[in-house]
Amino acid sequence: MKTTTTAPNYRGYRFPPEIISHAVWLYFRFSLSFRDVEELLAQRGIVVTYETVRQWCLKFGQTYANELRRRRPRCGDKWHLDEVFLTIRGQRHYLWRAVDQDGNVLDILVQSRRNTHAAKRFFRKLLKGLQYVPRVIITDKLKSYGAAKREILPGVEHRQHKGLNNRAENSHQPTRLREKKMRRFKSARQAQRFLSTFGPISQHFQPRRHRSRVLGNIVLFYKPDSRPETRVTETKTAA
16 A cells, blocks of 8 residues: 655654654554543653643654554455444534455545545545555445446446445444544544544554464363363464
8 A cells, every 4th residue: 555654753842752652552542532541641650731642643643544554464355335424513424434355444534425426536545545456346235336436446346235245334333432432523624634543553453353373262171179271272274
């Protein structure tokens, strides 16, 4: 994936990069508020205000996310696309999201509509960021996908079925949790900025099962007149 990245510039900051990056990681990795991060850092003897944590997240969050995108291997060739509504200041917006067959979030886009023009815009954003064409795309039965696909991806197989798109629909759950914690997004720009950073950082520290080559199975072996013995057996999975 081709992503423009620049090295973080910590010049002029009183705290070292390790503390700044740790605070940003806490906020995007866990369902925490800025005040929660302030309290966690205070427990370790680091006195900063929640406003400082907010500025760190705005300044460095996207930079960290871009670097993680650049380092990750190429994603799958089966794309699941879906959209979910967001209520922002009483108006309905739509969060467009694409994931591959392993659940990796490919990209997101917040738009005010879900018509053919919006679908084309999302397809172009996907292709520009990923730099490769999928083998197959899976969507629900929204007609905008079919119209946009015929123009932008004419040679790609398109499967439209509600039951096949559960992977994309499940990927919206972390967004709903953070939206509730943040008491909804304040603007479409804020939602786009937060979610484009939240996805890569949180998912990087939650590796999927396909990334694990060995799974540990914990088995209890009971012996007469003794405490149960715990053993860990390794089961190799297909790469």
